Amino acid sequence: MTGRFIANPVLPFCGGCGHGLVVRNTEKALEQLGLSPLDVVLVTDIGCHGLIDSNFTTHTVHGLHGRAVPLAAGIAASLPAGKKVIAYIGDGGAAIGLQHLMEAAHRNFDVTVIVHNNMLYGMTGGQPSSSTPCGFRTPTCPDGKEGRGADLCRWVHAAGAMRCRRVLGKGDFSEAIAEAVAGSGFSLLEVIEYCPSYGAKHNPGRSLDDIVREAGLALENLTNPPAPPCRLAPKTDTGSLLDLEPISREFTSELDRCVSIMLAGSAGEGVQSAAEMFARAAVAAGLSVTKKGTYPVTVGIGYSVAELMLSPRPIQHTAADAPDFVLVTSADGLKYCGPVISRMRSGHLLLDSSLANPATAARVTQLDFRKPSGPRAAALCASAELLRLHQLFPLAALRAEAGRSKHTAKIDVERLLADSKTS
Numbered sequence: 001m002t003g004r005f006i007a008n009p010v011l012p013f014c015g016g017c018g019h020g021l022v023v024r025n026t027e028k029a030l031e032q033l034g035l036s037p038l039d040v041v042l043v044t045d046i047g048c049h050g051l052i053d054s055n056f057t058t059h060t061v062h063g064l065h066g067r068a069v070p071l072a073a074g075i076a077a078s079l080p081a082g083k084k085v086i087a088y089i090g091d092g093g094a095a096i097g098l099q100h101l102m103e104a105a106h107r108n109f110d111v112t113v114i115v116h117n118n119m120l121y122g123m124t125g126g127q128p129s130s131s132t133p134c135g136f137r138t139p140t141c142p143d144g145k146e147g148r149g150a151d152l153c154r155w156v157h158a159a160g161a162m163r164c165r166r167v168l169g170k171g172d173f174s175e176a177i178a179e180a181v182a183g184s185g186f187s188l189l190e191v192i193e194y195c196p197s198y199g200a201k202h203n204p205g206r207s208l209d210d211i212v213r214e215a216g217l218a219l220e221n222l223t224n225p226p227a228p229p230c231r232l233a234p235k236t237d238t239g240s241l242l243d244l245e246p247i248s249r250e251f252t253s254e255l256d257r258c259v260s261i262m263l264a265g266s267a268g269e270g271v272q273s274a275a276e277m278f279a280r281a282a283v284a285a286g287l288s289v290t291k292k293g294t295y296p297v298t299v300g301i302g303y304s305v306a307e308l309m310l311s312p313r314p315i316q317h318t319a320a321d322a323p324d325f326v327l328v329t330s331a332d333g334l335k336y337c338g339p340v341i342s343r344m345r346s347g348h349l350l351l352d353s354s355l356a357n358p359a360t361a362a363r364v365t366q367l368d369f370r371k372p373s374g375p376r377a378a379a380l381c382a383s384a385e386l387l388r389l390h391q392l393f394p395l396a397a398l399r400a401e402a403g404r405s406k407h408t409a410k411i412d413v414e415r416l417l418a419d420s421k422t423s
């Protein structure tokens with residue numbers, strides 16, 4: 001089997017796997033429709049079926065488990081009419097991404113979803129899925145599944161899909177695939193098939209016809225009244241990282257080694273924005289910089305910590321064993337940094353004067369970070385004190401950056417970042 005749509009005839013499935021028939025029938029259907037491989041985007045999910053990507057000559061995109069449908073919907077929404085987007089998912093992916101499936105059907109994205117329903121998770125050893133019919137046995141369900149299996153066709157039809165059809169994965173069902181792909185709007189084609197490795201072995205003597213009949217799953221062909229497919233206008237006003245203004249080098253630095261800095265304070269007190277200004281200022285002074293922010297998922301409460309590295313040379317790593325400088329502006333920050341500070345054998349700890357002095361072998365200096373301009377400016381104030389004490393790069397660079405930043409609208413930057421301290 002080699003043709004315009006399949007470059008490699010050796011399929012990556014176990015012998016006799018129903019997935020192979022879906023692939024062959026897909027190729028036949030695409031040939032019948034007279035499509036070019038370049039007109040087709042095949043989006044696959046996690047599962048054995050997803051191993052097929054490299055066999056197809058169409059565009060292929062591989063998604064995360066259960067997420068192939070929204071990927072396909074996004075692609076379809078922005079493609080011109082005439083292009084065809086097909087999502088291959090398994091019954092496991094259909095269960096994991098059921099909300100995506102229902103939403104895509106409801107909004108009528110121009111996608112054909114082909115569900116390889118072999119009634120189990122093949123790739124992970126044969127666990128039952130929500131579509132496994134009652135009584136169907138799998139390696140992890142040797143007495144047969146209890147309870148009804150999901151009727152995907154009816155569920156997705158109820159969500160508004162244009163076409164929902166169930167077929168048995170036997171022989172030539174290319175006509176069903178061609179019908180699903182040719183139409184406009186959302187189509188679901190559920191192919192009931194066997195996984196020889198885990199399904200057939202545990203259900204000897206049961207044909208696909210028996211299983212479907214006993215499960216009460218009719219070979220349905222359901223439609224809804226035609227509706228225009230969902231298309232989304234491309235956004236033209238969205239910024240890109242590539243549009244960022246480069247930072248021009250306006251200052252110089254005498255720094256001759258890589259130093260690491262931990263800036264720790266409280267959420268909502270400008271720690272991350274101060275670190276951002278500090279990092280940009282260091283770049284403006286010709287240094288290489290890394291910056292990493294750490295805070296709880298509840299971003300408005302608790303600690304907020306930024307870790308920076310500065311070097312006159314490119315930095316080839318992203319973490320330092322122990323910081324050279326730790327700047328702490330609040331009790332939240334001190335609590336977070338406590339273990340780091342206790343491990344410091346050298347370096348310099350700059351601590352707000354309101355905080356208790358922790359046990360450490362590092363040099364400790366207590367200063368007023370919170371008093372001069374309030375808690376919102378404490379992190380910026382601490383950054384300035386670090387530059388006054390250690391001249392990593394000119395304080396003027398930080399002053400220039402802070403003067404441009406929207407985060408300092410309510411801060412007297414000139415006073416706070418004066419070359420010599422006045423308050």
Ligand code: SF4
Nearest residue numbers: 014017048122195196
């Ligand atoms: S494990 Fe089952 S589903 Fe996976 S390739 Fe083998 S037969 Fe097919």
